[in-house]
Amino acid sequence: xxxxxxxxxxxxxxxxxxxxxxxxxxxxxxxxxxxxxxxxxxxxxxxxxxxxxxxxxxxxxxxxxxxxxxxxxxxxxxxxxxxxxxxxxxxxxxxxxxxxxxxxxxxxxxxxxx
Amino acid sequence: xxxxxxxxxxxxxxxxxxxxxxxxxxxxxxxxxxxxxxxxxxxxxxxxxxxxxxxxxxxxxxxxxxxxxxxxxxxxxxxxxxxxxxxxxxxxxxxxxxxxxxxxxxxxxxxxx
Numbered sequence: 519x520x521x522x523x524x525x526x527x528x529x530x531x532x533x534x535x536x537x538x539x540x541x542x543x544x545x546x547x548x549x550x551x552x553x554x555x556x557x558x559x560x561x562x563x564x565x566x567x568x569x570x571x572x573x574x575x576x577x578x579x580x581x582x583x584x585x586x587x588x589x590x591x592x593x594x595x596x597x598x599x600x601x602x603x604x605x606x607x608x609x610x611x612x613x614x615x616x617x618x619x620x621x622x623x624x625x626x627x628x629x630x631x632x
Numbered sequence: 633x634x635x636x637x638x639x640x641x642x643x644x645x646x647x648x649x650x651x652x653x654x655x656x657x658x659x660x661x662x663x664x665x666x667x668x669x670x671x672x673x674x675x676x677x678x679x680x681x682x683x684x685x686x687x688x689x690x691x692x693x694x695x696x697x698x699x700x701x702x703x704x705x706x707x708x709x710x711x712x713x714x715x716x717x718x719x720x721x722x723x724x725x726x727x728x729x730x731x732x733x734x735x736x737x738x739x740x741x742x743x744x745x
Contacts, residue, residue, distance in 0.1 A: 620678055
């Protein structure tokens, strides 16, 4: 199946811990994203990578560090987790394009910080 | 501050009716417009994209764009209970992948059998 996949699907952890979320796409896209969707369902961009290069870096605490080992993978590492980090994190990808930016989303990772 | 606004709903329509979802955006320079559907507990799924003024139809869905009024809408004809979901309007400023997509807060649609 061609898709955007994420692991894990659920992540429950204690405050102060460090955790990672992995994302892979086999759509052949050049651009990948991390979004955060909070309890009010607002979907906000965090980071975007194009072909391993960071191109969008929103105002996100530096506890969040994305890494793209190749254009098919984009991981998100979070240090010193806080209660406010609880949310659903979506990975997405899109073709590199001068205009269109149709994004395809992964299934999401529900992070709960206790 | 670039903004995308939608009525949060819930919008309730009877089965078979037309559902009309509206979205306004703050920046006249916006280039690309998208509608995503998100079922509860699932990820957003692209259903329509529109780039120029006018209407674009795809099956039961019609997207309408009016750049002068900074307004984009989605019409769903012959609404089905399976259309019950949150619909996210998304707007991209600019023409490059450096320009981010801003999502609206979503409108919850409920189609009553």
